[in-house]
Amino acid sequence: MPIGKCQLGENDVSMMNNSTNELSKCVTIINDLGLHARSAAKIAKLAQHVKSNVWIIKDGKKADASSIIDILTLVCPKGSTLTLTIDDQSDLGILNDLVQLVESGFGE
Numbered sequence: 001m002p003i004g005k006c007q008l009g010e011n012d013v014s015m016m017n018n019s020t021n022e023l024s025k026c027v028t029i030i031n032d033l034g035l036h037a038r039s040a041a042k043i044a045k046l047a048q049h050v051k052s053n054v055w056i057i058k059d060g061k062k063a064d065a066s067s068i069i070d071i072l073t074l075v076c077p078k079g080s081t082l083t084l085t086i087d088d089q090s091d092l093g094i095l096n097d098l099v100q101l102v103e104s105g106f107g108e
Contacts, residue, residue: 024057024085025095031105035076039106040068046097052088054098065098 029035035043047054047065054065058080063070065084076082082102086095101107 022085022087023089023092023095024083025099027082027084027099027102029076029078029080029082029102031108032078033108034078034080035071035074035082037068037072039108040071042101042106043071043098044068046094046101050086050088050091050094052086052091054087054091054094055085057083057085 031039033039043056044066050066056063056065056071056074058074058076061074063074065071074080074082084095084098084102086092
């Protein structure tokens with residue numbers, strides 16, 4: 001699967017690479033303001049609690065989810081489809097929390 005191409009169903013979590021423990025989930029930005037600084041800060045705050053790394057992928061571009069600046073460089077208006085990826089299965093709870101955050105429109 002090419003990087004950043006979401007081909008997962010709504011509730012699917014996928015192994016990105018069988019030789020690693022990476023897991024990913026596709027989400028769509030639903031809030032009217034898109035992924036802006038305040039919502040990026042919420043993502044980064046959650047991502048800082050992982051044991052390994054969390055990535056956000058959009059259109060082939062990969063950003064460190066613990067960095068507000070990296071997230072904002074992806075430019076994600078309403079309707080953008082993102083792939084959230086964790087490097088270690090032990091962080092599955094954080095991945096699920098991130099999915100819930102995005103799917104709730106960041107509480108806005």
